[in-house]
Amino acid sequence: MFIDRVLSGMRPTGRMHIGHYHGAIRNWVRLQEEYECLFFAADWHALTTHYEEPENVAASVWEMMIDWLAAGLDPTRSTLFIQSRVMEHAELTLLLGMMTPIGWLERVPTYKDQQQRLADRDLSTYGFLGYPVMQGADILIYRANMVPVGGDQVSHVELVREMARRFNHIYGREPGFEDKAKAAIKKLGSRKARRYGELRTAFQEKGDAAALEAAQELLNETQNLALGDRERLFGYLEGSRRMILPEPEALLTEIPMVPGLDGQKMSKSYGNAILMREDPAEVTRKIRTMQTDPARVRRTDPGNPELCPVWPLHKIYSSQQTQDWVVEGCTTAGIGCLECKQPLIDAIIREQQPLHERAQKYLDDPALVRNIVADGCERARELAEETMRDVRAAMGLAYD
Ligand code: TRP
Ligand code: SF4
Numbered sequence: 001m002f003i004d005r006v007l008s009g010m011r012p013t014g015r016m017h018i019g020h021y022h023g024a025i026r027n028w029v030r031l032q033e034e035y036e037c038l039f040f041a042a043d044w045h046a047l048t049t050h051y052e053e054p055e056n057v058a059a060s061v062w063e064m065m066i067d068w069l070a071a072g073l074d075p076t077r078s079t080l081f082i083q084s085r086v087m088e089h090a091e092l093t094l095l096l097g098m099m100t101p102i103g104w105l106e107r108v109p110t111y112k113d114q115q116q117r118l119a120d121r122d123l124s125t126y127g128f129l130g131y132p133v134m135q136g137a138d139i140l141i142y143r144a145n146m147v148p149v150g151g152d153q154v155s156h157v158e159l160v161r162e163m164a165r166r167f168n169h170i171y172g173r174e175p176g177f178e179d180k181a182k183a184a185i186k187k188l189g190s191r192k193a194r195r196y197g198e199l200r201t202a203f204q205e206k207g208d209a210a211a212l213e214a215a216q217e218l219l220n221e222t223q224n225l226a227l228g229d230r231e232r233l234f235g236y237l238e239g240s241r242r243m244i245l246p247e248p249e250a251l252l253t254e255i256p257m258v259p260g261l262d263g264q265k266m267s268k269s270y271g272n273a274i275l276m277r278e279d280p281a282e283v284t285r286k287i288r289t290m291q292t293d294p295a296r297v298r299r300t301d302p303g304n305p306e307l308c309p310v311w312p313l314h315k316i317y318s319s320q321q322t323q324d325w326v327v328e329g330c331t332t333a334g335i336g337c338l339e340c341k342q343p344l345i346d347a348i349i350r351e352q353q354p355l356h357e358r359a360q361k362y363l364d365d366p367a368l369v370r371n372i373v374a375d376g377c378e379r380a381r382e383l384a385e386e387t388m389r390d391v392r393a394a395m396g397l398a399y400d
Contacts, residue, residue: 003220006035006251007144009042009083009135012060016067017273018348019258019266022316025276027148027253029072037078038142038380039068044083044090048131049118065369067276070359081376083138088384092137095395096163097130099170104162105129109155136160140167140245141384148251157250164245171394172231172241181236184229192218200237212237227390244394245387258316261290263309277356280349287313287345292337293330302333310341317347 008028016025031037041061047054061082068080083089105111106129115123135156139147140163147157174180185193196218202211215237219230228242235243259265260272267273274286292310293303305311305327314326322343329335362369392398 004035004146005142005144006031006037006146006148007039007139007142007248008148009040009045009138010064011046012041012043012057012064013046013268014056014060014063015268016064016071016276017266017268018276019260019273020067021071021276022258023150024148024253025068025071025073028068028078031146031148031251032074032077035146038081038144038383039073039078040081040083040086040138040380041065042083042138044134045131048125048128048134049114049121049123051125051127052121062366062369065373066359066362067355069362069369069372070277070355072354072358075372075376079376079379080373081380082373085373085377086380086384088141088381088388089134089137091388092141092384092391093130093134095391096133096136096140096167098395099166100133100136100163102129104159105132108132108159110152132156132159133163136163139248140164141387142380143246143387145246145248146251147248148253150253154250154252157248161247161249164247167245168235168241168243171391172235172244174242177232177236177240177242180229181232184225184232185236187225187229188222188233192222196233203237227386231390242394244390257312259309259312261286261309263291274348277352277359278348280352283348283352284345287341287348288338290341296330296333296337299336300333303330303337305330310337310344313344313348317344317351 006028008024010020010024028037028039041064043057043061046057046060050057065080069075073080111129115128136159139157139160147153147160149157185196188196196215199211199215199218202208203215216234219225219233225233231242231244234246235241257265260267260270261274262270262272264270264272274283278286287310290310291308293305293308295301295307296303305314308330311326314323318326325335326340329340389398
């Protein structure tokens with residue numbers, strides 16, 4: 001926890017649908033108002049499962065980037081980049097791999113899960129087993145402390161915390177740590193030094209978590225500290241090691257489950273998705289032909305919204321008043337399904353209007369997107385390089 005920094009990534013799957021939008025991207029757009037943010041296309045991650053189909057990776061990345069920009073990710077606020085264009089990710093993946101026990105990786109819940117779910121692929125590969133290490137590198141290389149993810153990724157972030165802890169434990173050791181930490185405290189100036197000492201004692205003796213946070217905050221606000229001292233002061237709060245790689249936290253996005261047109265999870269590969277920038281006529285067609293409660297065979301048959309895939313969409317898109325109207329009308333057969341769907345269609349089209357507008361200039365001039373991402377990669381590289389200098393030194397690899 002050096003400064004508040006948000007990082008998240010997404011596998012490139014081409015054009016994004018409203019499940020991506022409501023599940024993640026809309027939240028990213030909000031986060032960039034408040035924090036320094038980095039968002040990247042996890043193209044190497046895509047290859048951990050789809051190494052036999054590399055044809056679409058690059059095209060999918062560009063499509064995804066356009067949708068991110070269309071959603072309102074602002075390149076002046078957020079750094080947008082491509083994982084494989086920042087080679088340092090590979091270096092840190094390799095180095096973290098040295099100290100990551102295989103057992104940790106085999107125990108990741110998605111490991112066996114995915115192998116079973118994607119049974120048509122051979123996932124008994126080194127790359128697939130190791131992808132949480134790569135995810136660790138993605139996060140730790142930016143010393144990001146906040147990682148917005150969906151529920152399926154929380155266990156990965158937990159694992160990344162363990163990697164950071166283990167890394168700091170092994171490589172944060174240094175002769176004379178305590179003395180060096182005390183010297184660093186003096187450099188805070190007498191007022192801050194006293195405060196730091198009090199907060200540290202409160203945490204160490206009474207386990208006061210708020211005191212720990214306040215002390216971290218105090219360090220975050222202190223600008224003129226050398227990196228080594230910063231690492232010592234963060235580390236000294238909790239133990240006797242430098243904190244070279246801070247532990248990240250998952251920011252769990254409260255995702256409204258976005259069902260597809262058939263009530264299954266929305267996914268392009270199931271052919272049940274509404275794109276983020278869907279043609280309005282297509283939105284209308286897709287929603288109008290969407291399945292409803294099978295009990296409503298005739299217009300006069302009452303239905304139950306809980307059994308209808310249209311209902312969760314109303315919960316995302318419609319006001320309370322409209323939702324009440326749906327429940328009342330559906331359960332009493334007071335409204336027909338097409339009638340029920342109309343406000344939803346209107347709301348989706350309304351929501352997508354500004355996305356279409358923002359996307360237009362990028363569609364007209366693809367070089368714009370290329371430049372934004374090139375700048376993002378450059379900026380990411382600078383940040384990554386800073387961490388890597390430290391990591392190399394800590395691991396005995398400093399040659400100058
Ligand atoms: N594993 C994530 C997914 O499949 C994508 C991802 C890769 C990621 N690296 C990350 C997410 C780092 C957050 C932080 O969706
Ligand atoms: Fe679904 Fe609306 Fe039809 Fe009820 S009225 S079954 S909620 S579409």
